[in-house]
Amino acid sequence: MNVIDVDDVSKAYGDVQALDGLSLSVEQGATLGVFGTNGAGKTTLFKLLVGLNRPDAGSVSVAGADPTDGTTVRERVRYLPEHAGFPPSLTGREILSFHARMRSVPREDRAHHVERILHTVGLADAADRRVGGYSNGMNRRLGLGTALVGEPAVLILDEPTAGLDPDGIRAFHEVVESLAAETDVTIVFSSHALGEIQRLCSEAVIIADGQVATAGPVEELRRAAADEVTVSLSLASEAAASDAATDLGDHEAVSSVSRSGAAVTARTTPTDAYDLLTAVGEGYDIDRFEVREPGLEAAFHEAVGADDSDDTGSDSTAAAAEAATEDSGGEPA
Ligand SMILES: Nc1ncnc2c1ncn2[C@@H]1O[C@H](COP(=O)(O)OP(=O)(O)OP(=O)(O)O)[C@@H](O)[C@H]1O
Numbered sequence: 295m296n297v298i299d300v301d302d303v304s305k306a307y308g309d310v311q312a313l314d315g316l317s318l319s320v321e322q323g324a325t326l327g328v329f330g331t332n333g334a335g336k337t338t339l340f341k342l343l344v345g346l347n348r349p350d351a352g353s354v355s356v357a358g359a360d361p362t363d364g365t366t367v368r369e370r371v372r373y374l375p376e377h378a379g380f381p382p383s384l385t386g387r388e389i390l391s392f393h394a395r396m397r398s399v400p401r402e403d404r405a406h407h408v409e410r411i412l413h414t415v416g417l418a419d420a421a422d423r424r425v426g427g428y429s430n431g432m433n434r435r436l437g438l439g440t441a442l443v444g445e446p447a448v449l450i451l452d453e454p455t456a457g458l459d460p461d462g463i464r465a466f467h468e469v470v471e472s473l474a475a476e477t478d479v480t481i482v483f484s485s486h487a488l489g490e491i492q493r494l495c496s497e498a499v500i501i502a503d504g505q506v507a508t509a510g511p512v513e514e515l516r517r518a519a520a521d522e523v524t525v526s527l528s529l530a531s532e533a534a535a536s537d538a539a540t541d542l543g544d545h546e547a548v549s550s551v552s553r554s555g556a557a558v559t560a561r562t563t564p565t566d567a568y569d570l571l572t573a574v575g576e577g578y579d580i581d582r583f584e585v586r587e588p589g590l591e592a593a594f595h596e597a598v599g600a601d602d603s604d605d606t607g608s609d610s611t612a613a614a615a616e617a618a619t620e621d622s623g624g625e626p627a
Contacts (some may be wrong), residue, residue: 297322297448297480298343303352304504305338312338313349314504320482320497322447325474327491327512328484329594330501336484337376339501340450343482344373357447369397371448372441376456378433382426386417386436389425390443397444407443415439415469431462435469442473448480449473455490463490470494488594492516500594516587522549523567527558527574528582538578545570556581 298320305313313335320326330336341347342354345361345368354361357370380389390408399407412418415435420428425436434454441449451470455463471494473479485491491498492512499509508515529535532555539553539560547566552559562570567585574580 295322296320297357298482299353299355300339300342301353303339303342303349303354305335305342305347305349312504313342315352316501316505317352318499318506318509320480322480323478324497325470325481325483325495327495327498328482328501329486329488329491329498330484334501335504336501337452338504340373340452340482340484343448343450344368344371346373369444370446371450372446373450374437374441374452374454376452376454378437378440380425380433380436383424385422385424386428386432386439387412387421389436390439393440393443399444411439411442414442414472416465429462431458431465434458434462434466438466438469446479448482451481451483453484453486455485455487467494522561523564524586525560525562525567525570526584526586527560527571527580529556529558530579530581532556534578538574541577542570542574545573 296319298318300316300318303313303316304311316335316339328336328339338347342349343356343361345363348362357367359367361367361371384392387408390411391404394404394407409418409421412421415438417432417435417439420432425433428436438449438451438454441451454470455466458466467490470481470483474481474494474496483491483495495512497510498512498515500507527535527538529538535553535556535558539551539558542548542551542558542560545562547562547570549561551561560570564587571580571583571585
């Protein structure tokens with residue numbers, strides 16, 4: 295069942311066409327990653343999803359209703375904007391208790407509900423500290439906690455890890471992963487880091503110029519984006535690596551091969567990768583091997599063109615995508 299349906303939506307700000315005939319749908323319980331260059335239209339889309347803005351044309355349905363149609367949808371759909379601030383003199387528990395009161399969580403359930411959310415977002419130990427002393431990452435997780443009050447059906451998170459350090463990002467990822475695994479909440483998540491979307495999301499949509507450039511299950515996008523994998527081998531000596539590189543270079547399934555010291559890297563198709571490993575293993579002692587599959591980055595370049603790659607936000611995009619690229623390696627059998 296679709297919990298979100300966006301049909302042919304357009305939205306302009308004066309002369310700027312922020313969304314231009316965008317359509318997408320999201321199934322209940324999915325985790326959707328929304329990726330796009332700066333100004334692609336992600337925040338505009340999110341504001342339409344939570345009823346903070348109306349489309350000029352097209353229709354939006356979230357949790358079975360038009361998001362601008364009163365409070366019912368807003369009760370079930372929560373938005374964590376990129377920057378959410380809290381009164382510094384209150385504690386995390388007080389802030390969540392306030393939200394629980396506002397969201398009409400019954401008085402007798404409130405303390406338990408708040409305690410559960412504090413655990414979910416990893417703030418149980420800091421619950422009674424003033425939020426003025428919280429780190430940026432703790433603040434962001436408290437923001438997510440406030441969005442979880444009252445058990446919404448849909449969470450819309452606008453670049454929730456932007457500006458966090460690696461520990462903060464990891465902690466936030468763990469919370470999103472546990473929500474995705476343990477609840478039926480639908481999460482829509484924008485990010486400039488493709489690796490993050492690859493790691494956390496079941497579905498991805500790439501937005502360019504206010505339209506959907508490509509969309510689908512993350513696994514499918516990843517595999518469809520490029521039809522080659524990289525096989526990396528570590529051999530016992532430089533001489534062996536040199537000979538193995540020559541053999542691989544002669545193999546018709548290998549499109550390119552390179553060597554650095556005792557390490558050899560070859561590009562081939564996913565179906566040929568393991569046959570090649572076996573063939574090399576018959577002639578040489580392999581210390582280690584690794585087969586790397588293409589990442590979402592390739593899907594992005596295919597969807598919006600390589601020329602847009604400088605607009606993806608920061609160097610961390612490439613680094614994060616690289617870090618999350620699927621590896622399967624180890625000792626040969
Ligand atoms: N209130 C506004 N007034 C005028 N133009 C706007 C307004 N909000 C957004 N825009 C423009 O609409 C386009 C889409 O903006 P939007 O914020 O939706 O993009 P985004 O994908 O979220 O970008 P970013 O990744 O930089 O946050 C941009 O060209 C932006 O400058």
